[in-house]
Amino acid sequence: MKRHLFAILCIACFATLALAAASSARWQQIPARDHARVNPLAGNGEAASAGALIYRDHCQQCHQAAGQGDGHKHPSLRTDRIRSASDGDIEWFLRQGDIGHGMPSWSSLPAAQRWQVVAYLKSIQ
Amino acid sequence: MTLYAMFLCGLALAAQEKPYFVTYSHDLEEPGNLEIETKTALAKPDGGNHYGALATELEYGVRAWWTSELYLDGQATSQDSTLFTGFRIENRIRPLMREHAVNPVLYVEYENTSGADKTVLEVVGHDGQGDLAGPNAEARKEHQHEAEFKLILSSNIHDWNVSENFITEKDLGHAPWEFGYAVGATRPLRSAGGSRPCAFCADKFIAGVESYGGLGDTFSLTLGQTSHYIAPLIGWQLPGNARLSFSPGFGLTDSSLNRVYRVGLAFEIEQVGRWFRSQRGGVQ
Numbered sequence: 001m002k003r004h005l006f007a008i009l010c011i012a013c014f015a016t017l018a019l020a021a022a023s024s025a026r027w028q029q030i031p032a033r034d035h036a037r038v039n040p041l042a043g044n045g046e047a048a049s050a051g052a053l054i055y056r057d058h059c060q061q062c063h064q065a066a067g068q069g070d071g072h073k074h075p076s077l078r079t080d081r082i083r084s085a086s087d088g089d090i091e092w093f094l095r096q097g098d099i100g101h102g103m104p105s106w107s108s109l110p111a112a113q114r115w116q117v118v119a120y121l122k123s124i125q
Numbered sequence: 126m127t128l129y130a131m132f133l134c135g136l137a138l139a140a141q142e143k144p145y146f147v148t149y150s151h152d153l154e155e156p157g158n159l160e161i162e163t164k165t166a167l168a169k170p171d172g173g174n175h176y177g178a179l180a181t182e183l184e185y186g187v188r189a190w191w192t193s194e195l196y197l198d199g200q201a202t203s204q205d206s207t208l209f210t211g212f213r214i215e216n217r218i219r220p221l222m223r224e225h226a227v228n229p230v231l232y233v234e235y236e237n238t239s240g241a242d243k244t245v246l247e248v249v250g251h252d253g254q255g256d257l258a259g260p261n262a263e264a265r266k267e268h269q270h271e272a273e274f275k276l277i278l279s280s281n282i283h284d285w286n287v288s289e290n291f292i293t294e295k296d297l298g299h300a301p302w303e304f305g306y307a308v309g310a311t312r313p314l315r316s317a318g319g320s321r322p323c324a325f326c327a328d329k330f331i332a333g334v335e336s337y338g339g340l341g342d343t344f345s346l347t348l349g350q351t352s353h354y355i356a357p358l359i360g361w362q363l364p365g366n367a368r369l370s371f372s373p374g375f376g377l378t379d380s381s382l383n384r385v386y387r388v389g390l391a392f393e394i395e396q397v398g399r400w401f402r403s404q405r406g407g408v409q
Contacts, residue, residue, distance in 0.1 A: 061396055099219065110328075
C-alpha cells in the first residue's frame, strides 16, 4: 500500500514539475526581437481602460475578473512571471497562445487591441 | 430554467469571429465554449420559387486545437413546403501549435442530408441553381451521405485575415470526388478598441469579401457548368456580445444563383462544461 502511495506521489510530483517546466519553457521560446518590443501605447492613459474592456470580453471567462485565475486550469495573471515580463513577452504570448495547454492564440485580435490588453495586464500587477 | 440561465450567461459574453459564411479561417472556438449560430440563406433559383434555408450550428471548443460542430438544416420554399433537410457533423483540427505565416487547419465532415437541402454552405463539383429549383417532394427523396474534407489555410497579416479553403467531397455510396474552393479576406473597420463600452464604434464592425465555387469532379475536372460567387461581408459585434453578420452574394456564372442573401446571428456561451460541473456540485 505504502509503495503504491509513494509511486502515486512520485508521478504527481513528476507531472507537476513537467507542467511547470513546460510553462517555463514556453516563456523561454520568446524570440529576442519580440522580448525587446515596447508597448507603442505605453503612456496612453486610455490604453489600459480599453484593454480592460477587451479583457472582459475575451479573457475574463478563464482568468477571472481580477486576473486571479481559477486556481485550477486557468492560471493567475498576477504573478512574478507576468510582473517581470516585458511588454513584448506578453504580446507574444497573446499572439501565440499556448494551444497545447488550452490557451488560444489571439492573433485574430488587431495588434492595437493586443497592446491595449498588455497595458491593462501591466496596470493590475 | 437551466437553459434560460445558460442563455442569459451567453448574452454576457463575446463572440470574436470573422463574418465568413462559407470560408473558414484558422480561428477555432475557445476551449469549453459553445457557440450557437443560425445561418440563413435567401435566394431564388431560375425556374424555381423563393426559398429561405436555415442552418443552426452548435460549435464547441473541445480543445484549443480542436473544434467540433453539429449543423441542423432546414428550408422553406414559397408555394411549396417547409422541411428539415438533415444534419452535418464536422471537426476542425489545428495540427501546428504555434502561429505561422500560414496556419493550416484540417476539416472533416460527415453529412446526412436530403436533396432538398438549400443552405449552400459549400459549393463543389458542378453544383448549380438547377439543384435548388425542383419541388421539395421530389428533392427530399434523394439522400446524401457524404464525407467532406477541407484544407484550411489562414493568415493574420497586420489586421487582415486572409483565408483559403480547398474542398473535396464524396458521396459515401458512389463516385465521383467533387472539388471546390473558398477564399476570403476580412478586416476590422478600426484596429484599436475604445476605452468606453460602445455599440456602434468602428472596432465593433468587421468587413470583408469571400468568393467560393466548384472546381468540377473526377468525372469532369473542368470549370464548365460550375457555380462561382463573390460576396461582400459585414459583421457587427452586438451589445450583449452577440454577433450579427450579413452578406449579399452574387453569382458569377450561368449555373450560379443570381443572388443569395445571407444573415447570421450568433451567441456564445462560455465554459459550458464548467457550468455543468458547478451545477452538479450544487446538487451534491
